[in-house]
Amino acid sequence: MPKDNKMPRPDLKHPPEWEHDLNPNVQEGLNYGTLGPHPEMYAKTAYDIKGANLRLQEFTDDELKQIPVLPPGSRLEQNATYVDLHDPECREFTAMGGMEANPGNWYVPKSMVDYVLWNRLIGVKNPERTDDADDSSVKKLDQQKNR
Numbered sequence: 001m002p003k004d005n006k007m008p009r010p011d012l013k014h015p016p017e018w019e020h021d022l023n024p025n026v027q028e029g030l031n032y033g034t035l036g037p038h039p040e041m042y043a044k045t046a047y048d049i050k051g052a053n054l055r056l057q058e059f060t061d062d063e064l065k066q067i068p069v070l071p072p073g074s075r076l077e078q079n080a081t082y083v084d085l086h087d088p089e090c091r092e093f094t095a096m097g098g099m100e101a102n103p104g105n106w107y108v109p110k111s112m113v114d115y116v117l118w119n120r121l122i123g124v125k126n127p128e129r130t131d132d133a134d135d136s137s138v139k140k141l142d143q144q145k146n147r
Contacts, residue, residue, distance in 0.1 A: 025098070043068040052085050052106050059120070067121070068112050070101040081110040083121055092122055 046052040047064035056064060069085065076082060076095035083092050085106035092110070101107045110118055116131045 043070055043074070045069060046085065046106075046108070049106060055085060056121075059117075063117060066114060066117060067108055070105075070107040070109065072101050072103045072105075074101045074107070076100060076107065077109075077111075082107045083110070083118075084108075085121075090122055 045065050046056055046059070046067040046069055047061055049069055052067075052069060053059075053064050056067075059067075070076075076099040078095060078097040080095050081092055082095055083090055085108060086104060108121065113121070119126075
């Protein structure tokens, strides 16, 4: 047993004078804590970004105001789902640790968008998933499920 009786601490792996050199991006990509700035908390919406609102002409102004677009420098949450409105195909992707929004990206986090709006953003055509179904089609689906 060491003389100074110090317990090991996993958060202090290296001497303080070497910590920054050995771990320059501590906790990068992790989804907890409040380390560093959070520019995503002050995100513009698709309504505020001219190119995005022109691209999403089928959405109303109220709907565009509900679609946050991460500002450049925002770190993406690891394993979270996003779509880049700047991408012509508007495909979903899962973020990996260390990813961040660049000036050429219009990333929209799935976790901050209504389910129906999200489905419309990614091009889902199924009326039941976009709230465009009438009552008769819903009843038919229920009848098919109960058979």
